[in-house]
Every structure is written in structure tokens, then in C-alpha cells.
Amino acid sequence: MKVLVLYFSGTGNTEYVAKYLQKRLLGPLRQIELRSTENTLPEKTAEFDLLIIGFPIYAGAPPEFFGQYLKLLPTVNQKGVFVFCTRAMFAGHAIKDVYELLEHKGYIPLGHRIVAMPGSDGLPFMRKNSTRGKIFKA
Numbered sequence: 047m048k049v050l051v052l053y054f055s056g057t058g059n060t061e062y063v064a065k066y067l068q069k070r071l072l073g074p075l076r077q078i079e080l081r082s083t084e085n086t087l088p089e090k091t092a093e094f095d096l097l098i099i100g101f102p103i104y105a106g107a108p109p110e111f112f113g114q115y116l117k118l119l120p121t122v123n124q125k126g127v128f129v130f131c132t133r134a135m136f137a138g139h140a141i142k143d144v145y146e147l148l149e150h151k152g153y154i155p156l157g158h159r160i161v162a163m164p165g166s167d168g169l170p171f172m173r174k175n176s177t178r179g180k181i182f183k184a
């Protein structure tokens with residue numbers, strides 16, 4: 047079975063989780079590829095039997111362009127898909143919305159995870175050399 051971990055990551059959190067998943071699943075699955083949406087045409091996902099799709103939460107939803115990318119995925123006949131997102135505090139209806147979109151395309155939802163990570167929206171307020179992730183106060 048060919049499995050693809052397909053992700054978008056703005057600042058690395060989702061990529062970290064995607065790489066972790068690939069590493070942990072590599073033993074049992076053997077054929078598991080890791081690709082970002084920036085380097086993968088949507089139609090290329092047709093080569094895989096199972097998709098694991100990951101994205102960050104921006105303003106309570108998947109990034110707009112990530113949603114546009116998902117709309118370009120090929121229509122399939124009952125292909126399994128696992129979805130995960132990374133977020134700081136609140137994921138809204140993102141997983142449900144992504145699953146609805148994918149189900150309309152013929153994908154079968156197999157499960158999901160919401161992973162808590164540091165909030166990348168706070169990065170502009172932190173010292174460049176911060177090791178603790180504390181908010182910078184002048």
C-alpha cells in the first residue's frame with residue numbers, strides 16, 4: 047500500500063508533525079512518502095492508496111489557499127484519508143469542513159487528530175533569540 051503524508055506548513059509546526067508521523071509509520075507501512083502541497087500537484091496524489099493530510103489552523107480554519115488546493119484533488123472511488131491539523135488554541139470547524147469537502151470527492155474519512163503546538167501568530171511579538179517562547183515585553 048502506498049501512503050502519502052501531504053501537508054502545508056507556514057512556519058514548521060505542521061511539517062514537524064508530518065515528519066513525526068512518517069517516521070512512526072515507516073515500520074508498519076514501508077511505503078510512506080512525505081510531501082508538501084507546495085511541491086505536489088493535486089493530481090499526483092492519485093498514485094497513492096491512502097492519504098494523510100495535515101494543515102495549520104489560521105483564524106479558526108484551514109488556510110484559504112490550502113482549501114483551494116483540496117478542491118483540486120482528483121475525485122476518487124472510496125480512497126481512505128486521515129486528517130490532522132496543528133493549532134495553538136482553537137481549531138473551529140476546520141476538520142469537519144475539510145472532511146465534508148473530501149467526502150464529496152469520494153474520500154473515506156478514517157480519523158483525525160488536532161495537535162496543540164506553539165502559536166505561530168505570536169512569533170512577531172517574540173525576541174529572535176527566545177528559547178522559552180515568552181512574549182516580548184518592552
Ligand SMILES: Cc1cc2nc3c(=O)[nH]c(=O)nc-3n(C[C@H](O)[C@H](O)[C@H](O)COP(=O)(O)O)c2cc1C
Nearest residue numbers: 055056057058059060102105106132134135136166
Ligand atoms: C495568521 C495565523 C492565524 C492563526 N490562527 C489560529 C487560530 O485561529 N487558532 C489557533 O488555535 N491557532 C492559530 N494560529 C496558530 C497556528 O495554527 C499554529 O501555530 C500552527 O501550529 C502553525 O502551523 P505551521 O507552523 O505549520 O504553519 C494562527 C497562526 C497564524 C500565523
